[in-house]
């Protein structure tokens with residue numbers, strides 16, 4: 471295969487890149503720091519995210535995707551140009567082929583914005599191909615999507631939850647919900663500010679979440695340092711998982727209610743296979759302790775989880791990038 475081909479999952483929190491022949495080559499925080507009116511990128515990824523909420527006014531830190539759509543295209547292009555240098559090695563990232571996973575339940579214009587990240591960058595692509603994310607997710611899970619009558623995947627990400635039903639190689643229905651792990655981080659940040667008068671950054675809030683969030687009864691604690699708003703000095707607090715649960719539980723039940731509602735609207739010949747095989751949970755938020763049990767109890771269907779939950783979409787889009795004939799069946803047409 472002469473042409474270099476990439477499969478990309480532009481997640482709100484993490485960009486994942488697959489390179490033909492190399493596998494997954496990059497998982498990087500979706501954040502960029504730029505300076506000046508021309509938006510010259512100076513840092514991307516974790517380094518840029520660390521500066522979020524802390525940077526002086528001369529430095530602009532952007533999180534260019536929100537709720538599954540490209541909200542700041544220029545920043546995203548700047549980020550991609552910077553990242554392109556990192557992933558291309560000595561060869562420039564020119565005349566390559568790109569397969570991009572996009573949410574199914576967004577408008578055509580919003581889908582096209584994902585292709586513009588590449589076409590408006592310095593990459594000068596030979597080809598850009600968009601594929602709906604639930605299809606990539608199913609391939610990444612290794613499911614036989616052409617022959618299965620009913621597959622349900624709930625991808626619980628950072629800013630979105632995408633719940634989809636697939637049958638015989640197509641998407642029957644897909645709902646993109648504006649809820650995800652970022653909402654937990656924000657809720658924790660607000661709670662700490664209100665109850666302890668301590669300001670913490672989103673990165674610290676995310677760490678608290680990863681340590682303490684649970685959908686089942688749990689008794690853990692975690693200590694963090696923030697800035698005491700009254701004293702203006704650093705302040706240390708210890709938070710428990712019991713405090714975190716009420717902040718996040720509503721979203722767990724929204725996930726359950728939405729999965730149930732989608733199942734109710736699914737024709738019986740499709741839902742019977744879903745009930746038989748169980749629902750597949752993917753996305754980083756599926757790592758929340760006990761969430762699979764909570765959903766199984768609420769929806770009354772087996773829930774399948776995977777340790778690779780954050781990588782299923784990029785693994786699937788990578789597979790399709792390596793099999794262009796199969797990918798062609800699912801390509802979302804690009805505007806000319």
Ligand SMILES: Nc1ncnc2c1ncn2[C@@H]1O[C@H](COP(=O)(O)OP(=O)(O)OP(=O)(O)O)[C@@H](O)[C@H]1O
Pocket residue numbers: 480481482483484485538626627628629630631650651652676679680683752753754755757758759779780
């Ligand atoms: N062990 C964990 N416990 C709880 N949450 C976790 C854990 N590990 C990762 N996460 C969360 O998973 C989210 C990232 O998952 P993922 O990479 O699937 O999202 P994304 O693809 O960037 O977002 P989206 O699909 O919504 O655009 C973040 O909110 C992160 O904090």
Ligand SMILES: [Mg+2]
Pocket residue numbers: 480481482627628753783
């Ligand atoms: Mg995602």
